[in-house]
Amino acid sequence: MCPSGIKLLLSFLSSSG
Known part of the structure; x- marks a missing residue:
């Protein structure tokens, strides 16, 4: 990656969490 x-x-994780 x-x-x-x-x-x-x-x-994405920061926005989701």
Whole structure:
């Protein structure tokens, strides 16, 4: 998984949580 993908995941989790 590329860094950009990780950033997207983190932003999604942060928004969800």
